[in-house]
Amino acid sequence: MRAAIRALLEWVGTFAFFFAVNLILGVVVVFLVRTLTPRFVALYVLENLLLLVLSAAQAFVFLYWWKRD
Numbered sequence: 001m002r003a004a005i006r007a008l009l010e011w012v013g014t015f016a017f018f019f020a021v022n023l024i025l026g027v028v029v030v031f032l033v034r035t036l037t038p039r040f041v042a043l044y045v046l047e048n049l050l051l052l053v054l055s056a057a058q059a060f061v062f063l064y065w066w067k068r069d
């Protein structure tokens with residue numbers, strides 16, 4: 001049971017890291033688009049379920065790759 005809980009907490013931490021990085025990169029891209037073009041892009045674009053799914057998949061693949069070695 002401890003190993004399962006440890007694996008879950010590792011995944012949650014990795015997921016939180018990837019989610020924060022993806023969110024920061026998204027904000028940077030939105031501000032770049034606002035600055036470099038006359039088009040206004042709202043930050044609400046980042047409020048998307050796909051961001052959570054992408055971060056979860058990144059965390060899963062990263063942990064699988066990390067544990068494989």
